[in-house]
Amino acid sequence: MSSLLLFDIDGTMLRAYGAGSRAMMRAAVEVLGERCHGAKINIGGALDPWIFEELARHGGYSIDAAAHSAFRERYTVRLIEELDAADKPAQAMPGVLELLGALREQPHVTLGMLTGNYPQTGAYKLRRVGIDPTWFSPIAWGDSAPSRPGLVRAALAQSPAHQPCDVIIIGDTPRDVHCALENGARCLAVGTGDHSLEELRAAGAHEVVADLSDASVLHAMLRAGR
Numbered sequence: 001m002s003s004l005l006l007f008d009i010d011g012t013m014l015r016a017y018g019a020g021s022r023a024m025m026r027a028a029v030e031v032l033g034e035r036c037h038g039a040k041i042n043i044g045g046a047l048d049p050w051i052f053e054e055l056a057r058h059g060g061y062s063i064d065a066a067a068h069s070a071f072r073e074r075y076t077v078r079l080i081e082e083l084d085a086a087d088k089p090a091q092a093m094p095g096v097l098e099l100l101g102a103l104r105e106q107p108h109v110t111l112g113m114l115t116g117n118y119p120q121t122g123a124y125k126l127r128r129v130g131i132d133p134t135w136f137s138p139i140a141w142g143d144s145a146p147s148r149p150g151l152v153r154a155a156l157a158q159s160p161a162h163q164p165c166d167v168i169i170i171g172d173t174p175r176d177v178h179c180a181l182e183n184g185a186r187c188l189a190v191g192t193g194d195h196s197l198e199e200l201r202a203a204g205a206h207e208v209v210a211d212l213s214d215a216s217v218l219h220a221m222l223r224a225g226r
């Protein structure tokens, strides 16, 4: 049986230096209103539709499917602008391109993705840093389930040959760790986001690495899973 790797995007495969957050705030203010400003939202590992709901809740705005749809469209436009205008361009995290290239050659590895991003904007971010979203299957996007643990089940539903024990979540936040633990999967946590290795270990990550330039820990997890 192959292992199913589910890679997170932001803070794990790439960093965009806040372009996503800035674009979301601009889109929310344009679609809902100025009262979205000042919202304190823990966005690390959160699902994009939930972030939109939190922005609306902060501003006291009622939302419906039409508002959400308008937000998604506006966010896509603003994200492209923010990425184009940024002083620091989005970039792949250390070792990620090399690791993905190597994993794609491995017969006992299924390369998948699990992310809070909307599909369109998530795919756009990846392409900006030279990662092709079509390398990944299954993919659980931020609108595939109402919660991050639910995304694991959404990915498994697309890949019926795999069990939760075959899954390794690779992510940078305690939410990545928790979604693995809640589903009986393993988690390799990476310190390239906003959380320290100690925090990620304390959250229950099975293994932690500073970044993905040293793939030996992941390869050991793959061997142990077979």
Ligand SMILES: [Mg+2]
Pocket: 008, 009, 010, 011, 012, 044, 045, 171, 172, 173, 193
């Ligand atoms: Mg992340």
